Amino acid sequence: MTVNNIWVITDDQNAVGELCDGGRQLGKQVSVILFSDQNRAQEAISSGADQVYLFGQAGESVMIEDYSKSIAELLRAEKADLVLVYSSIRGKLIAGRIATQLGISVLSNVSELTVDDGSIIVKHMVYGGAAIRTEKALTDTVVVTVGSGVFEAMPKDAARQGKVNEINPNVDNAGIRILETRPKQGELVNLSAAKRVVGVGRGFAAQEDLKMAEEFTALVGAEMACSRPIAEGEKWMSKERYVGVSGVVLKPDIYIALGISGQIQHMVGVNHAKTLVAINKDKNAPIFKQVDIGLVGDLYKVLPKIAEKIKAQN
Amino acid sequence: MRVITCCKAVPEAQDIVVTKDRQISIEKAEWKFGQYDLNAVEAGKQIVEAVGGQLSGLCAGGKILDNSKLRKDILSRGLDDLYVVMDEKMEQADTYQSAKVLEAAIQKMGDFDLVLCGAGSSDLYAQQVGNQLGELLGLPVVNAVNKITPEGDKIIVERTVENAIQVLEISLPAVFSVTSEINVPRIAGMKDIIAANKKSVSKFTLSEINADNLPNSSSEILSTMAPEQVDRRLNILEGESDEVIDAFVKLLSAELK
Numbered sequence: 001m002t003v004n005n006i007w008v009i010t011d012d013q014n015a016v017g018e019l020c021d022g023g024r025q026l027g028k029q030v031s032v033i034l035f036s037d038q039n040r041a042q043e044a045i046s047s048g049a050d051q052v053y054l055f056g057q058a059g060e061s062v063m064i065e066d067y068s069k070s071i072a073e074l075l076r077a078e079k080a081d082l083v084l085v086y087s088s089i090r091g092k093l094i095a096g097r098i099a100t101q102l103g104i105s106v107l108s109n110v111s112e113l114t115v116d117d118g119s120i121i122v123k124h125m126v127y128g129g130a131a132i133r134t135e136k137a138l139t140d141t142v143v144v145t146v147g148s149g150v151f152e153a154m155p156k157d158a159a160r161q162g163k164v165n166e167i168n169p170n171v172d173n174a175g176i177r178i179l180e181t182r183p184k185q186g187e188l189v190n191l192s193a194a195k196r197v198v199g200v201g202r203g204f205a206a207q208e209d210l211k212m213a214e215e216f217t218a219l220v221g222a223e224m225a226c227s228r229p230i231a232e233g234e235k236w237m238s239k240e241r242y243v244g245v246s247g248v249v250l251k252p253d254i255y256i257a258l259g260i261s262g263q264i265q266h267m268v269g270v271n272h273a274k275t276l277v278a279i280n281k282d283k284n285a286p287i288f289k290q291v292d293i294g295l296v297g298d299l300y301k302v303l304p305k306i307a308e309k310i311k312a313q314n
Numbered sequence: 315m316r317v318i319t320c321c322k323a324v325p326e327a328q329d330i331v332v333t334k335d336r337q338i339s340i341e342k343a344e345w346k347f348g349q350y351d352l353n354a355v356e357a358g359k360q361i362v363e364a365v366g367g368q369l370s371g372l373c374a375g376g377k378i379l380d381n382s383k384l385r386k387d388i389l390s391r392g393l394d395d396l397y398v399v400m401d402e403k404m405e406q407a408d409t410y411q412s413a414k415v416l417e418a419a420i421q422k423m424g425d426f427d428l429v430l431c432g433a434g435s436s437d438l439y440a441q442q443v444g445n446q447l448g449e450l451l452g453l454p455v456v457n458a459v460n461k462i463t464p465e466g467d468k469i470i471v472e473r474t475v476e477n478a479i480q481v482l483e484i485s486l487p488a489v490f491s492v493t494s495e496i497n498v499p500r501i502a503g504m505k506d507i508i509a510a511n512k513k514s515v516s517k518f519t520l521s522e523i524n525a526d527n528l529p530n531s532s533s534e535i536l537s538t539m540a541p542e543q544v545d546r547r548l549n550i551l552e553g554e555s556d557e558v559i560d561a562f563v564k565l566l567s568a569e570l571k
């Protein structure tokens with residue numbers, strides 16, 4: 001099998017550049033499915049698309065995921081070899097539904113994608129990051145979900161030519177109606193670019209105690225991050241700030257973990273730090289097996305003292 | 315209302331041992347039901363507590379599901395009964411194969427109103443089996459469900475997508491994957507653990523649910539290897555005295571220069 005026809009599906013325009021770049025690296029022809037408008041379609045062409053398939057909005061109460069059957073038919077008719085679906089929430093549902101229509105699995109959250117001797121090879125983490133699995137796809141059409149950071153967007157070229165096809169999709173109405181869409185304040189942080197990061201975990205007993213961590217973070221000129229339970233269970237910090245296998249992967253010079261136990265799912269996100277520091281009151285916490293500098297102590301007692309001493313130095 | 319919650323037993327990631335040449339061994343690992351499947355069990359429990367009904371658990375896997383401690387653990391978290399599909403093939407099942415087997419089991423389990431899955435299995439975290447199962451059953455299917463409110467023969471859910479919250483009206487039966495923040499799973503008490511002994515467990519083989527013809531695997535596993543390890547200095551101080559703090563600050567400051 002040769003990999004010719006690459007398809008990109010995304011509900012987020014920001015992902016178009018990276019996925020098109022991936023498509024150009026892996027195959028010959030790149031077709032992009034969008035759910036937006038002509039302007040965005042033109043932008044996709046300058047980002048590397050040869051064809052854009054524009055799925056119109058069938059109505060405010062209709063989910064774009066309900067176009068899945070139409071999309072699967074299109075992929076089948078056009079003999080798609082590889083389908084790169086952006087791994088947003090909607091993207092994942094679309095990927096699952098179209099893969100099912102095609103009678104295959106989804107290769108999820110891949111961190112690397114290559115073509116070797118005509119076969120598509122993917123890598124992705126398993127067991128919470130304890131291992132990396134390499135798999136060879138065996139199906140005629142391969143559906144993968146890809147997040148940002150796997151490919152690098154090429155510079156846009158306004159002179160690029162491509163074709164826009166408007167599709168009036170069949171809505172495969174599966175009994176779901178959108179009653180309301182409430183915009184949610186997302187936070188714009190780029191933790192993956194931060195040089196110094198302080199991570200907070202469940203060692204903090206109450207939200208107001210995070211003040212202490214905020215002050216420390218400012219003092220050392222860092223960005224603040226957290227473990228998943230702080231963002232999801234407690235909702236004390238935004239989800240853009242949790243680090244790990246299912247969150248952000250950091251590459252800082254230094255990561256300072258406060259009250260974080262060091263479960264593998266979290267550590268996968270900080271293992272690339274040049275220096276790892278941890279404060280934890282339990283000397284048997286797994287994090288102490290993988291730090292450069294550690295302090296066994298109650299953060300409520302030691303953190304204020306540490307802050308004071310650093311301030312005195314400055 | 316009959317709710318079916320799908321749960322997968324997985325080896326604890328923390329117990330995985332790296333042997334030589336970055337090979338891994340799960341031999342010594344304890345098996346547990348996925349952390350995020352407990353949110354699905356809790357979500358199901360809250361629904362049947364609110365509107366009445368029955369909560370069934372469904373799991374497919376290998377021989378490990380014969381372990382009665384494991385089964386009792388999931389039963390003690392609020393299930394009324396448990397359905398187990400056991401076959402060696404399930405140990406390496408991909409998302410489509412898993413969804414196919416769960417679909418076949420659900421056909422066998424009789425009438426239902428709602429199927430719940432977790433945010434992702436703790437070993438593969440593909441976040442796909444729920445989506446694929448819903449599509450196979452030909453039912454309304456939604457992921458990232460963050461709130462569930464039954465309303466007669468319909469259900470209202472809140473779904474968190476990246477930059478918005480969608481409020482959806484969905485006809486039943488339906489298949490949802492819930493988020494890990496939808497609730498905090500309750501901890502089983504002594505009473506629940508004792509009650510779990512008396513709950514019914516139904517065991518099936520693949521042929522008993524007419525699923526022995528699994529679809530082909532969509533991929534071939536070439537390798538599963540531990541990530542490259544970084545050597546750390548392991549300079550660990552202990553204590554809260556001024557001397558210890560001074561020493562720690564000195565080490566830290568050197569890094570912050």
Ligand SMILES: Cc1cc2nc3c(=O)[nH]c(=O)nc-3n(C[C@H](O)[C@H](O)[C@H](O)COP(=O)(O)OP(=O)(O)OC[C@H]3O[C@@H](n4cnc5c(N)ncnc54)[C@H](O)[C@@H]3O)c2cc1C
Nearest residue numbers: 201202203227228244245246247259260261266281282299
């Ligand atoms: C599929 C899957 C994906 C996951 N993905 C992620 C992910 O991407 N990121 C992530 O972070 N987690 C993830 N998790 C969750 C992960 O397994 C852990 O549950 C989580 O990282 C633990 O967070 P924590 O360290 O803050 O809390 P805990 O494990 O509860 O640790 C709290 C620590 O604080 C210490 N402590 C308590 N009080 C004090 C004090 N006063 N002073 C000092 N120390 C104190 C304790 O000794 C303990 O070590 C995932 C789990 C699964 C199953």
Ligand SMILES: Nc1ncnc2c1ncn2[C@@H]1O[C@H](COP(=O)(O)O)[C@@H](O)[C@H]1O
Nearest residue numbers: 320321374431432434435440441442443
């Ligand atoms: N073998 C299985 N048995 C029961 N439920 C499963 C199984 N595999 C996956 N699931 C369910 O599907 C969800 C998503 O799994 P995954 O797509 O592997 O991340 C899990 O959280 C479970 O609720």
